[in-house]
Amino acid sequence: MFNRIRALVGPAKKFVGVDHLGNKYYEIPERTTVLGTKRKGRRLAESPTETMDYQLGDIPLEWEAWIRGRRKDPPTDAEIRKNERMALLKQQRGQEVEQRDLERQQQEYDEGLVARPAPKVHTGHASSPSYEKPDTEQETSTGGTFQPSAWVPGKKS
Secondary structure (H helix, E strand, C coil): CHHHHHHHHCCCCEEEEECCCCCEEEEECCEECCCCCEECCEEEEECCCCCCCCCCCCCCHHHHHHHCCCCCCCCCHHHHHHHHHHHHHHHHHHHHHHHHHHHHHHHHHHHCCCCCCCCCEECCCCCCEECCCCCCCCCCCCCCCCCCCCCCCCCCC
């Protein structure tokens, strides 16, 4: 009797967990309605604030994967912390590699093994690079004086 009343009122959501940002996660299990039809289970998140438009990074990736059904079990706090440490370690290692590459590149420039890239000087239209030194100090542009040509397509013979 109680299940029939609950089916009429709506499904009961089961609290699954909370993340470090204060988001609460719930699961509504699969159920059968009074009419005998099966209702698919759902997973959802509730924000700690009244109104919140979720942006990228507002939900940890592990919880997002659980909500979208890409993983069966909800993540644990230890798993999230481990993944955050790994991401930070990867970021640090990437910065170290980039720094070593810049140092190696500078050494090759200093030893004359590699030529330095020529500086680009832009005059006129921004999308047309010029590699020559301009004769005047004044910038020139055709933007205000441009006139379309009087070209007319020829007739087919």
